Amino acid sequence: MKIILPSSTAPLRRLSRMLKGKAYSEARFFIILDENTYQHCLAPLVAQVEPLQMSELIEVPAGEAGKEPAIAAQVWESLCESGADRHSVIVNLGGGCVSDLGGFVAAAFKRGVRHINIPTTLVGMADAAIGGKTALNIGGFKNQAGFFHQPDIVCIDPEFLQTLPPDELTDGVFEMLKTFLIAGSDLYGPLCDSMLGVNPTLPPDMIAACAEIKNAVVKADPYDLGTRHILNFGHTFGHAIEAFSLQQGTPLSHGRAVGIGMAAALALSVGKLGLNAAIAERYREVAARLTPMPHYSLADSENILRFMRQDKKNAAGEIRCVLLKEPGAPVIDLAIDENEIRQALLRL
Numbered sequence: 001m002k003i004i005l006p007s008s009t010a011p012l013r014r015l016s017r018m019l020k021g022k023a024y025s026e027a028r029f030f031i032i033l034d035e036n037t038y039q040h041c042l043a044p045l046v047a048q049v050e051p052l053q054m055s056e057l058i059e060v061p062a063g064e065a066g067k068e069p070a071i072a073a074q075v076w077e078s079l080c081e082s083g084a085d086r087h088s089v090i091v092n093l094g095g096g097c098v099s100d101l102g103g104f105v106a107a108a109f110k111r112g113v114r115h116i117n118i119p120t121t122l123v124g125m126a127d128a129a130i131g132g133k134t135a136l137n138i139g140g141f142k143n144q145a146g147f148f149h150q151p152d153i154v155c156i157d158p159e160f161l162q163t164l165p166p167d168e169l170t171d172g173v174f175e176m177l178k179t180f181l182i183a184g185s186d187l188y189g190p191l192c193d194s195m196l197g198v199n200p201t202l203p204p205d206m207i208a209a210c211a212e213i214k215n216a217v218v219k220a221d222p223y224d225l226g227t228r229h230i231l232n233f234g235h236t237f238g239h240a241i242e243a244f245s246l247q248q249g250t251p252l253s254h255g256r257a258v259g260i261g262m263a264a265a266l267a268l269s270v271g272k273l274g275l276n277a278a279i280a281e282r283y284r285e286v287a288a289r290l291t292p293m294p295h296y297s298l299a300d301s302e303n304i305l306r307f308m309r310q311d312k313k314n315a316a317g318e319i320r321c322v323l324l325k326e327p328g329a330p331v332i333d334l335a336i337d338e339n340e341i342r343q344a345l346l347r348l
């Protein structure tokens with residue numbers, strides 16, 4: 001897998017050169033996109049990447065509606081009708097929903113064809129496009145079916161973010177904060193400063209650094225058997241908060257729910273692992289700037305706990321989660337007492 005990171009040379013130009021190489025001489029390209037990336041991202045892509053100019057386009061519904069088995073089946077049918085073969089290459093132009101679906105489609109088509117991810121959201125660039133996890137939702141439950149199928153190339157061009165709605169950007173910022181915290185990156189402080197400032201900015205170097213960290217974590221544990229679990233920091237709380245918000249009829253995006261979940265996980269880390277309280281406090285300040293922090297009642301915390309008990313990372317009837325001893329020193333698979341969880345939620 002090759003990652004093309006934003007640097008002095010335009011990423012899309014570099015992709016273009018790679019696709020003109022021998023490895024793709026027999027390839028036919030199929031671009032999977034949604035209505036928004038069709039509108040905003042296709043023209044800049046084909047203007048700079050000549051080999052993709054004659055690609056066939058397959059449009060799928062935007063968002064989670066695209067990550068459905070019925071949609072995957074439609075894409076396979078389109079591929080068959082167009083005579084796609086084992087040399088065909090799927091090009092995913094979109095956010096995490098497009099790359100999860102397109103990666104899944106590629107993993108199964110003809111027992112596996114190559115795919116290229118061109119993320120167009122910050123979540124995609126910092127997280128979803130990298131790592132080879134592909135997924136479909138089943139019966140309303142997220143990511144129930146999937147393969148590990150590494151993309152051939154991930155090409156990150158932050159220019160695509162120009163048209164991304166600000167709310168979507170915030171989701172990606174939370175995943176970046178997570179990555180920098182667990183890795184102990186020097187960029188965590190500057191990212192917090194930027195988000196607390198009057199004019200938050202996201203330098204391409206910061207996005208590149210985040211993508212590199214994610215890639216390094218994945219390389220060390222591609223099948224998510226151990227160390228890769230550090231990427232779940234904030235997610236045990238986050239998934240439960242996401243499900244609870246949906247149940248309450250006030251749905252929070254995944255990124256925001258994880259952002260709130262990280263505040264709870266950091267508070268718990270102070271009490272349980274001796275994390276410096278100032279770190280948890282500063283994070284909370286940043287998170288509150290990005291999204292309103294909820295005030296949970298005892299009944300709410302009970303409800304959230306119920307969702308946490310269903311988490312697939314639990315073992316032996318215990319709730320397991322990732323906490324932080326200090327930035328760069330996450331502890332995985334820690335069994336947490338339910339009372340501690342209640343307290344962390346009530347203190348949000």
Ligand SMILES: NC(=O)c1ccc[n+]([C@@H]2O[C@H](COP(=O)([O-])OP(=O)(O)OC[C@H]3O[C@@H](n4cnc5c(N)ncnc54)[C@H](O)[C@@H]3O)[C@@H](O)[C@H]2O)c1
Nearest residue numbers: 036040062063095096097120121123124128133160163164
């Ligand atoms: N596989 C992984 O490792 C992994 C990691 C994190 C998240 N995910 C998955 O990713 C999904 C979320 O991804 P996401 O946050 O990128 O959401 P998304 O793919 O739904 O994109 C968000 C919205 O932005 C639109 N959009 C995309 N790019 C745009 C652009 N440049 N300009 C204007 N609009 C644009 C999309 O059409 C969509 O409406 C979830 O399903 C999640 O489970 C997967």
Ligand SMILES: [Zn+2]
Nearest residue numbers: 175235254258
């Ligand atoms: Zn996440």
